[in-house]
């Protein structure tokens with residue numbers, strides 16, 4: 001479980017996250033949306049201590065992140081917007097092994113975790129391939145595998161679909177669906193609800209550093225429509241494809 005308590009983070013005079021208290025239970029698929037600059041990335045980076053709060057605190061599984069950074073980083077795995085920034089070794093297997101190696105696990109345990117993580121993203125048997133020759137979607141999946149090899153309780157992905165073509169997007173979505181079904185908590189930061197709405201247990205929207213919507217996907221859609229945030233032109237909700245939005249008031253497909 002991730003808990004933020006009255007969390008505030010500033011960059012100089014800019015209050016990027018403003019008094020946010022949020023609880024993310026184990027196993028939940030949470031989608032975090034909001035306008036550009038609303039504070040989404042700043043919020044999730046504090047989930048595992050990549051950024052420190054100016055006020056308030058974050059607890060992971062009941063322990064303050066400030067007291068046990070390793071536990072927080074192990075429990076909350078983060079995949080960034082451009083996974084190229086995240087690949088650290090030259091081969092797929094080496095890259096996925098990097099995290100477990102830093103945990104000081106046995107070679108046997110590391111190899112087991114690497115195999116399982118690569119199987120989870122459909123890259124099994126490709127350990128020896130160079131990461132430099134991979135497509136964007138494959139790199140994304142290697143980055144996800146690298147985080148999965150840490151056996152996290154929560155997988156946090158910041159704009160995971162940016163730059164992916166349709167097959168790669170489908171592939172990553174399929175992996176997220178399977179991981180969620182197996183019990184991994186998923187947090188997706190995205191500007192495009194169409195990608196993930198059908199998978200979400202909960203939608204949280206931010207504006208000006210604050211949480212302004214926090215509800216189930218269907219209710220959230222109605223509430224988002226009343227806010228001055230940009231919404232998708234078309235949003236598939238459930239099976240009937242009815243978003244409840246008037247596409248004339250839904251101005252662009254970017255939040």
Ligand SMILES: Nc1ncnc2c1ncn2[C@@H]1O[C@H](COP(=O)(O)OP(=O)(O)OP(=O)(O)O)[C@@H](O)[C@H]1O
Nearest residue numbers: 011014015016034035036037038039040041042043
């Ligand atoms: N490193 C930084 N230095 C100064 N200001 C920053 C920095 N990072 C973010 N900000 C500012 O903090 C606010 C929140 O930014 P943040 O990136 O968290 O929002 P976001 O919702 O993730 O935006 P986007 O959808 O554009 O990625 C914005 O006003 C942004 O300009």
